[in-house]
Amino acid sequence: MRYIIILSGGMDSATLLYDSVRCRGVHARALSVNYGQRHVKELVYAVALTKRLGVEHRVVDLSALRSLMGGSSQTDAAVEVPEGHYAEESMKLTVVPNRNMILLAVAGAWAIATRSDAVAYAAHAGDHAIYPDCREEFVEALSRAFGLADWHRVTIVRPYITMMKADIVRRGLEVGVPYELTWSCYKGGARHCGRCGTCVERREAFALAGAVDPAPYEGEA
Amino acid sequence: MRYIIILSGGMDSATLLYDSVRCRGVHARALSVNYGQRHVKELVYAVALTKRLGVEHRVVDLSALRSLMGGSSQTDAAVEVPEGHYAEESMKLTVVPNRNMILLAVAGAWAIATRSDAVAYAAHAGDHAIYPDCREEFVEALSRAFGLADWHRVTIVRPYITMMKADIVRRGLEVGVPYELTWSCYKGGARHCGRCGTCVERREAFALAGAVDPAPYEGEA
Numbered sequence: 001m002r003y004i005i006i007l008s009g010g011m012d013s014a015t016l017l018y019d020s021v022r023c024r025g026v027h028a029r030a031l032s033v034n035y036g037q038r039h040v041k042e043l044v045y046a047v048a049l050t051k052r053l054g055v056e057h058r059v060v061d062l063s064a065l066r067s068l069m070g071g072s073s074q075t076d077a078a079v080e081v082p083e084g085h086y087a088e089e090s091m092k093l094t095v096v097p098n099r100n101m102i103l104l105a106v107a108g109a110w111a112i113a114t115r116s117d118a119v120a121y122a123a124h125a126g127d128h129a130i131y132p133d134c135r136e137e138f139v140e141a142l143s144r145a146f147g148l149a150d151w152h153r154v155t156i157v158r159p160y161i162t163m164m165k166a167d168i169v170r171r172g173l174e175v176g177v178p179y180e181l182t183w184s185c186y187k188g189g190a191r192h193c194g195r196c197g198t199c200v201e202r203r204e205a206f207a208l209a210g211a212v213d214p215a216p217y218e219g220e221a
Numbered sequence: 222m223r224y225i226i227i228l229s230g231g232m233d234s235a236t237l238l239y240d241s242v243r244c245r246g247v248h249a250r251a252l253s254v255n256y257g258q259r260h261v262k263e264l265v266y267a268v269a270l271t272k273r274l275g276v277e278h279r280v281v282d283l284s285a286l287r288s289l290m291g292g293s294s295q296t297d298a299a300v301e302v303p304e305g306h307y308a309e310e311s312m313k314l315t316v317v318p319n320r321n322m323i324l325l326a327v328a329g330a331w332a333i334a335t336r337s338d339a340v341a342y343a344a345h346a347g348d349h350a351i352y353p354d355c356r357e358e359f360v361e362a363l364s365r366a367f368g369l370a371d372w373h374r375v376t377i378v379r380p381y382i383t384m385m386k387a388d389i390v391r392r393g394l395e396v397g398v399p400y401e402l403t404w405s406c407y408k409g410g411a412r413h414c415g416r417c418g419t420c421v422e423r424r425e426a427f428a429l430a431g432a433v434d435p436a437p438y439e440g441e442a
Contacts, residue, residue, distance in 0.1 A: 031289075061285040068252075068279060068331040097333035098326055098370050105322040110289040112318035138369040144362035149319050149354045 002116040009042030012122035015172035036066030100133040166208035180214040230263030233343035236393035257287030321354040387429035401435040
C-alpha cells in the first residue's frame with residue numbers, strides 16, 4: 001500500500017507515520033502544510049521526524065490562505081489561545097475554517113500525482129465532538145468525493161479513528177516513535193505551555209498510558 | 222444571498238460574476254487562485270474584471286502546490302499543451318490533480334470566514350465528460366461534505382450546469398460582460414493561440430452565439 005500521510009509534527013500523526021512504515025508495510029510519503037498556523041514550529045518537528053525515519057517529505061507553503069481567515073486563534077495573532085481542557089465553546093476558536101478539507105484536498109493531489117492508494121491521517125476517537133470536519137459523516141462524504149475526483153481512485157483512511165489518545169501513545173511506544181521530536185502546543189513558544197487544550201490532552205494521554213512525556217514544559221527543569 | 226464566486230479570469234466565470242451581481246441580486250466576493258498554472262496571466266484579467274465591477278477580490282497564491290504535481294501541462298513546463306478540440310485522451314494532460322476540490326475547499330474556507338451562503342462556480346454542460354471532478358456525482362458528494370464541514374453551513378452552487386458555452390456567451394452579452402477583459406488560452410502568450418482546447422471552445426461558443434469575440438488571436442490584425 002502506498003499512502004500519503006498528513007504529518008503535523010504532533011504526536012498523533014507522528015505515531016501514524018512510524019506505525020505505518022515500521023509495522024503496517026506501508027510505503028509512506030509525508031505531507032505537511034504551512035497554513036499560517038501560530039504553532040508553525042511544529043513543521044520543524046515534522047522535518048526531524050521524517051529525516052529520522054527516512055521517508056520522502058514535502059512541506060507545502062499555503063500560508064497565503066491566512067488572508068482568507070479571521071477569528072481563529074491558530075492564524076490570527078489578535079485572538080488569544082484559549083487555555084484549559086478542550087470544551088466545545090472555547091475550542092471553536094482554535095479551528096481554521098475548512099482546514100481538514102483543504103489539507104485532504106492537497107494531500108489528494110499528491111496522492112493522484114504519485115498514484116498512491118490512500119491519504120491517511122491520524123483522526124482519533126477524541127476528535128469528533130470538537131471539530132465538525134472530524135465527524136464520521138463529513139469524512140464519508142469527502143471520501144466519496146475523493147473516489148470520484150480523478151480517473152485514479154484514492155481513498156481516505158483513518159487507522160486510529162476508534163482509538164483514544166492514550167492508546168495512540170501506547171502504540172507509538174511499541175513502534176519506537178521519538179516523541180521528543182514531536183510538538184503539540186498551540187502557543188508555539190520555547191517549551192510546551194502545559195495549559196492550552198492540546199498540551200492538556202497530551203499530558204493526560206501520557207499519564208493514562210503510564211508513560212513519561214519527553215517534551216519540555218514551561219516551569220519544569 | 223452572499224456568494225464566494227470562483228473567478229479564473231476566463232469567460233465562464235466572468236459571466237457568472239457579472240450575471241450574479243447585476244441580475245441575480247447576489248452579494249459577491251470573487252476568489253482567484255494562483256496554483257502555478259501556465260496561463261497565470263488569466264489572473265491579471267480576473268483583477269481587471271473585479272475592478273470594473275467593484276467587487277471584493279482576493280488572489281491567493283498557492284503556487285507551492287506545483288511541487289506536488291507532475292505530468293500536467295498546466296503546471297509543468299516540460300509537458301506540451303495539446304492542440305485541437307477537447308477530446309478525452311489529449312485533454313487529460315491539461316488536468317491539475319484534484320484542482321477543483323482544492324479550489325472549492327479554499328473558497329469554502331473564505332465562505333465560512335465571511336458567513337457566506339454558498340460557493341459558486343461556472344461549471345457548464347460541456348465540462349462533465351472531460352474532467353472527472355466536474356461530474357455531478359463528484360459535486361454531490363463534495364456538497365455534502367461542505368454542508369458538514371463547519372457549524373456554519375455552506376452550499377455549492379453551479380448556476381450554469383445545464384447551459385452550453387454558447388448559452389453562457391449569450392447570457393454574458395445580455396448582462397454586459399466586458400469579454401475583452403477575459404483570458405482563455407492555456408498557452409498564456411501575448412495573444413490567444415486559437416488552437417488549444419480552450420481557444421477552440423471559446424471561438425466555437427462565440428460563433429454559435431452569433432457574436433464577435435473581442436479577444437486578440439495570433440495571426441489576426
